[in-house]
Amino acid sequence: MKQTGGSDEAKRRAGESAADAVVDEMVVGLGTGSTAAAAIRALGRRVDAGLDIRGVPTSYQSRQLAREVGVPLTTLEEATPDVAIDGADRIADGDLIKGGGAAHAREKLVDAAADRFLVVADETKLAATLDVAVPVEVLPDAVPVVEDTLEALDGVPTLRAAERKDGPVVTDNGNLVIDCDFGAIAEPAALSADLAAIPGVVAHGLFIDMADEIHVGTGDSVDVRNRE
């Protein structure tokens, strides 16, 4: 799993706090990343203790972890999630940038389908504005065209390189990821609409007005912010 900022302890607290909101018979969207993994592990312990739930994974990583810790799985074809629990790379005013793990296409699908979306994060993810590069998943053939369009939107695009493989990161869906730096994003909703309209873009990492609750783990507590 990739390493991100924030202590493991803070991530564990955030993940466990959101997992506590899950009750019997729920279908749960299982997010991707180290903080969502803490929630999946907590759910696994609760399933061992008798909790009756099914999970909808958002990535290869979350599916494997759920299997490992014994969370039974289902699909969006079979069931609609009552709740989704997922991490974030940046949180500002309730809006998110996601996709640090290149899973944002399925994350957006599952998180948006859920009746409630709980974000789990450590406090290093909080910011005044969304100010990290926005991951944009694109069809492989579309990379040059999409890069030109992103530059026309005043972004600085970089094709995400794999770390232990030559060449680019390939997503679970067989696509590539362009990380596009827009600086501090003044109008995230407008940018989200612009990015979604680019032919060849499968999904981008701006999650606007989707979060219902944000569980922020710190060194010694969890701050739960309700946005409903």
Ligand code: 5RP
């Ligand atoms: C993966 C994601 C992750 O949720 C995001 O990168 C946060 O990860 P972490 O909890 O490890 O900091 O969007 O695509």
